[in-house]
Amino acid sequence: METTYSSFYIFGKSGEKMEINVGLLQKEYINLSKQLETFYDSYLNIYNDLKEANSAWQDYHARLFFNSVNNTKIKVNNTYDELSSLKDIYLYLINQYKSLGNKIKIDLKAKDEIIFNFNNFNDKLNELISLYNSLDLSFCPNEAVKLNKQKEELIKIKSYIIKSKEKVKDVFNKVETIENEVNLKLSKIDIESLKEITINEFI
Amino acid sequence: MMENYLNEEEITRIIDKLDLEVREEKLNFDNIKNSLNSINMNYKSENKTKLEDLSIVINNKLNTILKIHDDDILVLRKNLDTYISTSDKISKLFDDIV
Numbered sequence: 001m002e003t004t005y006s007s008f009y010i011f012g013k014s015g016e017k018m019e020i021n022v023g024l025l026q027k028e029y030i031n032l033s034k035q036l037e038t039f040y041d042s043y044l045n046i047y048n049d050l051k052e053a054n055s056a057w058q059d060y061h062a063r064l065f066f067n068s069v070n071n072t073k074i075k076v077n078n079t080y081d082e083l084s085s086l087k088d089i090y091l092y093l094i095n096q097y098k099s100l101g102n103k104i105k106i107d108l109k110a111k112d113e114i115i116f117n118f119n120n121f122n123d124k125l126n127e128l129i130s131l132y133n134s135l136d137l138s139f140c141p142n143e144a145v146k147l148n149k150q151k152e153e154l155i156k157i158k159s160y161i162i163k164s165k166e167k168v169k170d171v172f173n174k175v176e177t178i179e180n181e182v183n184l185k186l187s188k189i190d191i192e193s194l195k196e197i198t199i200n201e202f203i
Numbered sequence: 204m205m206e207n208y209l210n211e212e213e214i215t216r217i218i219d220k221l222d223l224e225v226r227e228e229k230l231n232f233d234n235i236k237n238s239l240n241s242i243n244m245n246y247k248s249e250n251k252t253k254l255e256d257l258s259i260v261i262n263n264k265l266n267t268i269l270k271i272h273d274d275d276i277l278v279l280r281k282n283l284d285t286y287i288s289t290s291d292k293i294s295k296l297f298d299d300i301v
Contacts, residue, residue: 017247018247018248018249019245019247020245020246020247020248021245021246024241024245025242025245025246028238028241028242028245029242031234031238031241032235032238032239032242035231035234035235035238036235038231038234039228039231039232039235042224042227042228042231045224046221046224046225046228046272049217049220049221049224050217050221050275052213052217053213053214053217053279055213056209056210056213056214056217057208057209057210057214057279057282058206058207058208058209059207059208059209060207061282062209062282065275065278069275072271076268079261079264079265079268082261083235083261086239086257086261090242093246108249179248179249179250182248182250183249183250183253186250186253186254186257187253189257191257191260191261191264193264194264194267194268194271195267196267196270196271196274197271197274197275197278199274199277199278199281202278202282203278203281203282203285
């Protein structure tokens with residue numbers, strides 16, 4: 001079962017952090033979704049009115065104008081699709097980061113440094129445990145009990161450190177995967193260009 | 204041969220409706236821009252620059268759409284004015300003849 005945290009911060013000495021506020025992102029995503037619905041309704045209303053205008057005005061300039069209107073209509077619809085694609089990317093990253101926490105600060109470049117520190121600490125624990133194992137406690141049974149208890153504590157800490165290291169590694173790997181995927185998705189978004197109309201052509 | 208025709212009442216009605224709709228559209232676009240901005244502020248990563256660049260392009264496109272719709276209303280208005288002015292002139296000519 002995955003543990004979720006309200007927030008986690010992982011960074012090293014370099015200090016360059018990723019910062020993600022999942023809660024606020026979710027809030028803004030909901031807002032953006034509503035705004036896009038309004039965009040679509042607005043687009044339908046405007047172009048329905050322009051279609052009605054086409055029935056109420058017919059001449060040479062009208063023909064040119066409403067031809068231009070139809071072309072723009074397609075491009076505005078495409079804009080809605082472009083915004084929807086961007087919105088989908090936001091949803092992806094919200095859903096992915098939600099499982100990691102609400103507020104996330106992580107320095108991806110510190111991964112090696114942090115794993116090194118874990119390994120270093122683990123090595124020192126191993127040294128200490130070895131020292132305990134090398135002691136001859138046959139002549140001091142009472143002290144042996146205490147020392148063995150201490151050794152057991154160290155073994156528990158070592159086990160905790162190993163699990164923590166794996167969790168941290170998983171987090172780094174997950175964040176790297178998410179960011180690579182977001183980068184890929186963003187590369188696929190192509191915003192079509194749109195030119196203003198030349199009014200004088202239609203009057 | 205195509206008939207030249209403009210229903211003044213209908214075009215006036217449509218212009219008024221479009222005026223309101225485009226004003227609402229401007230508010231909507233402002234909200235979209237603010238939302239995109241807010242999202243970008245709460246997501247700081249190596250992809251941030253890409254997202255910000257996309258937001259700029261989208262903002263510019265939304266501004267262009269607004270301009271186009273404003274200009275669509277202007278085209279209708281100018282043509283309406285032309286037709287009204289022409290029919291006024293013709294009316295006067297007939298009055299003079301009569």
